[in-house]
Amino acid sequence: MRSRAGLPAPVITIDGPSGTGKGTIAGRLAALLGWHVLDTGALYRCVGLAAARRGVPLDDDTALGALANGLRIDFEGDRVLLNGADVSTDIRTAGASEQASRVAACPAVRRALWRLQREAARPPGLVADGRDMGTVVFPEASVKIYLDASSQVRVDRRYKQLKQKGMDASLPSLTRDLAERDRRDRERALSPLEPAADAVVIDTSALGIESVLAAVLAAVRQVLPDAEQRGAEPGAEGRGKQSTEQPGLAPEQ
Numbered sequence: 168m169r170s171r172a173g174l175p176a177p178v179i180t181i182d183g184p185s186g187t188g189k190g191t192i193a194g195r196l197a198a199l200l201g202w203h204v205l206d207t208g209a210l211y212r213c214v215g216l217a218a219a220r221r222g223v224p225l226d227d228d229t230a231l232g233a234l235a236n237g238l239r240i241d242f243e244g245d246r247v248l249l250n251g252a253d254v255s256t257d258i259r260t261a262g263a264s265e266q267a268s269r270v271a272a273c274p275a276v277r278r279a280l281w282r283l284q285r286e287a288a289r290p291p292g293l294v295a296d297g298r299d300m301g302t303v304v305f306p307e308a309s310v311k312i313y314l315d316a317s318s319q320v321r322v323d324r325r326y327k328q329l330k331q332k333g334m335d336a337s338l339p340s341l342t343r344d345l346a347e348r349d350r351r352d353r354e355r356a357l358s359p360l361e362p363a364a365d366a367v368v369i370d371t372s373a374l375g376i377e378s379v380l381a382a383v384l385a386a387v388r389q390v391l392p393d394a395e396q397r398g399a400e401p402g403a404e405g406r407g408k409q410s411t412e413q414p415g416l417a418p419e420q
């Protein structure tokens with residue numbers, strides 16, 4: 168199995184703006200392959216939440232870097248634990264999205280999370296979703312996917328998602344928030360959101376999840392024809408086909 172330059176296991180990266188289905192596709196793909204999955208947006212959300220709770224200014228790079236280095240973030244199935252407490256719902260509010268987007272512009276936070284993200288690459292393989300997985304965190308990834316969609320479609324998807332969860336949602340404010348976060352993600356100096364030069368770009372505007380998954384699987388099988396066998400091997404430390412376990416990320420010692 169190919170695992171390029173220095174990585175202990177092959178990595179598939181899935182990048183793109185919010186509302187393109189990255190998280191769903193990453194989870195489904197990892198389950199199919201029997202690989203680990205890492206939702207890197209949740210890491211930024213945890214840092215933003217911890218900063219807001221502790222009153223750390225969201226533009227204080229040094230303080231935010233120290234904070235990020237000291238957090239323990241664990242994934243247990245669909246649950247996200249921040250220093251042992253379940254924050255799965257707290258990190259998905261509109262406020263938490265805004266806080267995450269702001270701390271994500273801080274170089275010290277990105278440096279702290281870079282190390283944690285790299286450590287998540289473990290056998291039999293990792294599917295990592297985010298904004299800079301293919302460009303900055305795993306430039307040597309075996310397969311790089313970039314999912315895109317029109318702003319309108321992404322706002323509509325987010326609206327439906329929030330409503331389904333019984334959360335408050337208003338289309339005008341979601342439209343404003345998405346435009347602002349897109350701008351911040353794309354224009355920040357460090358690790359801006361952009362497709363890697365060697366990424367497979369898929370516009371999901373008119374596609375359902377199954378069609379996107381089929382396109383992603385086709386791209387993966389071209390480069391890694393034995394990806395599924397690897398995850399199914401006896402003794403593979405992967406997630407197992409049905410498991411949703413993600414690697415635990417401990418603070419810097």
Ligand code: DC
Pocket residue numbers: 185207208209211212264267268269271296297298299300348352
């Ligand atoms: O994917 P998400 O909406 O959960 O991400 C939350 C925020 O974190 C979003 O504003 C972009 C930022 N982010 C980032 O800058 N880099 C990543 N690898 C993942 C997320």
